[in-house]
Structures are given as structure tokens and as C-alpha cells.
Amino acid sequence: MISFEEAKARLHAAGQSHVLQFWAELSAEERSELLDEISQLEPKELLEHCRGAVAAASRQQSADAGLDARMEPVAPEFIGSVRESDKETIQLWDDEGLLQISQNRVAVLLLAGGQGTRLGVSYPKGMYNVGLPSGKTLYQIQAERIQKVQELANLKHGCRCTVPWYIMTSEFTLAPTEKFFKDNGYFGLCPSNVVMFEQRMIPAVGFDGKVILEKKNKIAMAPDGNGGLYRALVDNKILEDMERRGVEYLHVYCVDNILVKLADPVFIGFCVNKGADCGGKVVKKAYPAEPVGVVCRVDGLYQVVEYSEIQPETAELRDPKGELLFGAGNICNHFFTRGFLQEVAKNLEGQLTQHLAIKKVPFVDGEGNLIKPVKPNGIKMEKFVFDVFQFSKKFVALEVPREEEFSPLKNADGAPLDTPTTARRSLLAQHYRWVLAAGGNVLDEQDKPIAPKHRCMAQNEDPSAICEISPLVSYFGEGLEKLLKKKNLKSPFYLDVNEANNILQTT
Ligand code: UTP
Numbered sequence: 001m002i003s004f005e006e007a008k009a010r011l012h013a014a015g016q017s018h019v020l021q022f023w024a025e026l027s028a029e030e031r032s033e034l035l036d037e038i039s040q041l042e043p044k045e046l047l048e049h050c051r052g053a054v055a056a057a058s059r060q061q062s063a064d065a066g067l068d069a070r071m072e073p074v075a076p077e078f079i080g081s082v083r084e085s086d087k088e089t090i091q092l093w094d095d096e097g098l099l100q101i102s103q104n105r106v107a108v109l110l111l112a113g114g115q116g117t118r119l120g121v122s123y124p125k126g127m128y129n130v131g132l133p134s135g136k137t138l139y140q141i142q143a144e145r146i147q148k149v150q151e152l153a154n155l156k157h158g159c160r161c162t163v164p165w166y167i168m169t170s171e172f173t174l175a176p177t178e179k180f181f182k183d184n185g186y187f188g189l190c191p192s193n194v195v196m197f198e199q200r201m202i203p204a205v206g207f208d209g210k211v212i213l214e215k216k217n218k219i220a221m222a223p224d225g226n227g228g229l230y231r232a233l234v235d236n237k238i239l240e241d242m243e244r245r246g247v248e249y250l251h252v253y254c255v256d257n258i259l260v261k262l263a264d265p266v267f268i269g270f271c272v273n274k275g276a277d278c279g280g281k282v283v284k285k286a287y288p289a290e291p292v293g294v295v296c297r298v299d300g301l302y303q304v305v306e307y308s309e310i311q312p313e314t315a316e317l318r319d320p321k322g323e324l325l326f327g328a329g330n331i332c333n334h335f336f337t338r339g340f341l342q343e344v345a346k347n348l349e350g351q352l353t354q355h356l357a358i359k360k361v362p363f364v365d366g367e368g369n370l371i372k373p374v375k376p377n378g379i380k381m382e383k384f385v386f387d388v389f390q391f392s393k394k395f396v397a398l399e400v401p402r403e404e405e406f407s408p409l410k411n412a413d414g415a416p417l418d419t420p421t422t423a424r425r426s427l428l429a430q431h432y433r434w435v436l437a438a439g440g441n442v443l444d445e446q447d448k449p450i451a452p453k454h455r456c457m458a459q460n461e462d463p464s465a466i467c468e469i470s471p472l473v474s475y476f477g478e479g480l481e482k483l484l485k486k487k488n489l490k491s492p493f494y495l496d497v498n499e500a501n502n503i504l505q506t507t
Helices: 004-013 028-039 043-059 087-102 138-157 174-183 226-235 238-245 265-273 338-351 385-391 420-437 497-506
Strands: 079-081 106-111 165-169 194-198 201-203 213-215 221-223 249-254 278-284 294-298 301-305 328-337 355-359 378-382 395-399 441-443 467-469 488-490 493-495
Touching (some): 004 028, 043 201, 087 106, 087 138, 138 165, 138 265, 165 174, 165 226, 174 194, 194 238, 226 238, 226 378, 249 265, 249 338, 265 278, 265 395, 278 385, 328 395, 338 385, 420 467, 493 497
Parallel strands (some): 079 395, 106 165, 106 249, 278 395
Antiparallel strands (some): 201 221, 249 328, 294 301, 355 378
16 A cells, blocks of 8 residues: 555646545545555556546547548458358358367457446346346356357367356456356356456546546546456456467457357357458448448558448448448457467557547535536546457458347347347347247247247347247257257247256157
């Protein structure tokens, strides 16, 4: 712990002496909490951070006017498509991916440090239950998909492999996530293969360049964005852990996509076969103005360009096949080799762009009263995980069908898009498609068959039949025929491992 004098000197050097303005009123415990917080802030970095934030905020109006002219789509030879490839090609990628998994060379890395402000719950988003028949949370679904993909590799290659699960958390999410995993027995995974680590927090800054106090003894801090990953990997010696385990390939993903295929063998195999050091899954943009980031090249380097950064005319450009020229929508599913991550984390992280977010940040006024601002008063700076694409020596993109792989939980129910309801519907509609493809007959409450033509694929209404299949039974629809073919299944229908075993024993 640093002394009061040292804290004072540090803050003075960073132009932040106001942080100690309530010192005389603080209890011993509050003082030590504040000193602890200050001890983690390096004065020079803090000064640069505050100045940089103000400078970025004053520059924000001036968008990069020439960007559109410098943009090019992903080169066709570096883009693959699950939708357009034949079965044999997909099988080839799948085989390669499972082989790598079987050799313990693949890990997954979850970005779970966000505050989930739009969803608006007080606990980490991964603990959210979207209302599936099983009541499973996002974390449980993900844990079970890891178990299943390990099992698929084991069965194919006669091994006992591990896909380690690295989970990046933040001050907000670490303790509740750890407790949730412990309380739930790590959802059947071995605790030593679930590695949680914490990203850094950085202060929110007012337009006057002063850090904001959210309490008399507490600076308003926020996680440094999902691109904080690269510093966090170094801070927590995660790359060393990967090396010790022999991990060569990482699948990095966001916590909120209910359809995420963890360690997806097809994606891993595609990237490995192409000799990529960095890759991204993309979905076709639904319409030109859809507010998703687009994977493309700018000045020859790969990057994600936000919709708001380009002119509408550019967003509407089409290729000779009539597809949107800049239609590769980023879904935050990335592939990195460990070597690439090592290079980025050790040597290039400092070059990553700081993105600006102007937010309403609750603060204490000069009298110590907590104020909830009605208009934005604070600057938060964030790095983005995909900003490292520019450093790739061989970048590839894999286009996947949106309805099978992407349905994020961003907003609370009531919002038009990306809510618990849309996430639940996406998963249930997918599992209904799997049941039908496996030859199952789904019956309604009166035991009448539900006609497949009434099945629902859209997110704006519930599917006509409710079918949920545990990831422990099927990772992505495989292996269901022997369980469900010609079987009458009453909706709502939940197929877990016990039920699957019962079916096998009775047939
Ligand atoms: P979002 O940008 O959607 O943010 O994060 P969020 O925190 O989940 O939600 P809002 O914007 O506050 O409503 C995309 C992914 O990046 C992770 C999130 O946990 C999510 O998986 N993330 C975000 C981090 O890991 N760290 C951060 O600092 C920010």
C-alpha cells in the first residue's frame, strides 16, 4: 500500500489532485481503499490517458473522410463459405479441426469482462437464463458444448483430449463468475481446465480531463474494452499457460451469442488448412444499413469498419453477383494462433486504436452528493479485440449461416433486436430444424402432428414446436437420427443425456 504523501505526489504529477478532495471525511477503511486504487495507477500513464481521452473526444466529429475510397472487400481467395461449400470440403475442415482438438492444440477464450449495461442485469451476462425448457444459462450451454466437442474428438481419434477454457473477466464479473462455476461444479468440466483471469480497468474521464469520482473514495473505473485481452494475456501469464499445455490455436468469442460453436472444428480446420495466423467468422449483412461492423481491407490491411464510419452509398455497393460488396458482417468469433497472439501481446498492443465512448457516468459533486447525469458527462476509452487483424500476415474469413451461428443477447426484452426472447427463439428454431432433419415427428398437446410447413425460423415469433437438445447429446445436430428417426415427440420436448440413453435402450 502506498502512503498518503505518495498518493498525493502521484496524483499531482498526473494533474488529478481532486481525487483526494474528500480525504478528511473518509474513514480509515475508505482511505485505504482509495490508496489501494491510486496505487494501481501509474502517474505518467494516467496523465496520458486523461489527455488522450479529451483529445479524442474533441476530434470525434471529424470522421475519416477518405475511408470509403481506401476500402476493399476481403480478397476472394481468403474467404471461405460454409453455405456455399460442398459437403466434402466442409468435412475436410471438420476433420482437420477435430484432429487438432484431439491433439490438445485447441483452446477457447471467452470475452466476459463487459458490464452488459444494455441487458441491465446486476450479474454477469453468462449467468443469464433466456428461458429455455432446460433453464440453462449461457455459461452452462457453453460448458456443455466444450464437453461435447472434446467427446467428438475422443471418439474419432481414440484419445482423451482437453479443450481448455480461458475466461477473461473484469472487476465486475470475476467474483460472481467464479462463484457461479464453483456452485455448479464447473458444469462437469475439470476446474483446472477452466482458467479465469481479469482484464484491467481504466478511469472514466470528464470533459475537463479530470478522472470522475463515483464515490468520495472511489474513481469511476470501467474495463478497458474486449481488446484489453492482449494486455490481460501478458498481465496474467496466460500465453505461458497455453504454451505449457501445448495449445497452438485459439477460438476467441463473446459471451452473448447463444448459438456459438465453441472450438468449432470446421472453423479451426478451415483456418489451419489455409495456414492463417488470424481469422474471423462472418455472416452476410442482412441489409446495407444493418448496424454491424464489416470485415474488409483498408490500405491493404484487414480491419473491421463500423457501419457508422462509411457512407451509405458505399454500404450499398454490390458485386457482380448482386451481393453486398462490403457484406462480411463481423460476429466476434475469431481464430488466432498462439504465435500471433504472442507477437501482438508483447510487441504490438500499444499500437491498437483507442475507441471513444461518451457515456453518462454517475459522479459525486463538490459536496459529495451522488449525481446521476441526464446527459453524457464522461469519456470512456476502449480497445477492440478485432483491431489486431491489421497485424495479420495471413488473414482469412469464413462465412457462416446467421440462423445457425449468430444470435447475440444484447438488450432487455422489449427492445426490437437481440433480446432474451430472440436468443431463445433462435436456439429453439435451430433445434426444431435438427429434429426434423433427423426424421422426428413433433406432436402438439393433443398429440396431433405439427406440420413442418408451420415450423418457424424467424426471431419474431416462437417456433410452432418447442424442441431443445442438450449440447451433451448433440454439438451441432449430429447423431440425432438414431435417437429421433420416426419417433413421435411431444412439444415441448427436451432431450438430455438420460432421455437419449432411455431411447437407445428401448430401441
Ligand atoms: P459488448 O460490446 O456487447 O458489451 O461486448 P457488453 O458489456 O456485453 O454490453 P453493453 O455494451 O455494456 O450493453 C462484446 C463482448 O466483449 C466483452 C463482453 O463481455 C462481450 O462478450 N467485453 C466487453 C469484455 O470482455 N471486456 C470489455 O471491456 C468489454
